[in-house]
Amino acid sequence: MSLVRLIYCSRFSKEMDAQQLQAILDVSRANNPARQITGILCYGPGVFLQCLEGPRDAVNDLYGKIIRDPRNKDVTLLEYDDIAERVFGEWSMAYVRAEDLSGGPAGFFGAPERFDPYSLSAGAALLFVRSLLGEKARFR
Numbered sequence: 802m803s804l805v806r807l808i809y810c811s812r813f814s815k816e817m818d819a820q821q822l823q824a825i826l827d828v829s830r831a832n833n834p835a836r837q838i839t840g841i842l843c844y845g846p847g848v849f850l851q852c853l854e855g856p857r858d859a860v861n862d863l864y865g866k867i868i869r870d871p872r873n874k875d876v877t878l879l880e881y882d883d884i885a886e887r888v889f890g891e892w893s894m895a896y897v898r899a900e901d902l903s904g905g906p907a908g909f910f911g912a913p914e915r916f917d918p919y920s921l922s923a924g925a926a927l928l929f930v931r932s933l934l935g936e937k938a939r940f941r
């Protein structure tokens with residue numbers, strides 16, 4: 802079974818409240834274990850970055866749903882690769898807010914105090930996602 806990692810970012814089609822965000826997490830955490838999907842969702846003002854890890858068919862299928870999800874727009878694939886092992890194997894979907902990251906989003910994104918995943922190259926998106934593992938204490 803071929804294992805892959807997919808990293809994308811998207812914008813909310815409408816402003817989301819805490820309840821709507823929680824609903825996305827609840828569905829993810831309910832569905833992902835049966836599909837052997839793990840990963841992390843990072844939330845910034847108006848924007849998501851998500852890393853999905855799992856069997857290729859399951860990840861591709863879920864990404865298709867996410868692209869068609871009307872809560873999302875401007876879904877942009879940042880990085881996709883085969884992997885030997887998972888980074889977020891312990892989480893059906895970890896969740897972290899960019900504003901909670903140590904040093905804030907500027908810690909990774911440089912001078913502007915802004916979480917802007919659209920500016921990331923594939924390599925930088927992967928580095929960012931890997932850096933999130935060091936922020937375990939801030940996962941919700």
Ligand SMILES: Cc1cc2nc3c(=O)[nH]c(=O)nc-3n(C[C@H](O)[C@H](O)[C@H](O)COP(=O)(O)O)c2cc1C
Nearest residue numbers: 825828829832833849851863866867870872873894
């Ligand atoms: C930003 C974002 C991330 C999502 N992540 C997941 C996920 O990890 N797993 C999942 O099952 N659904 C996720 N969803 C929800 C899916 O888009 C979809 O609504 C859900 O899988 C139910 O699809 P279904 O009714 O076709 O089964 C996410 C939605 C959004 C907007």
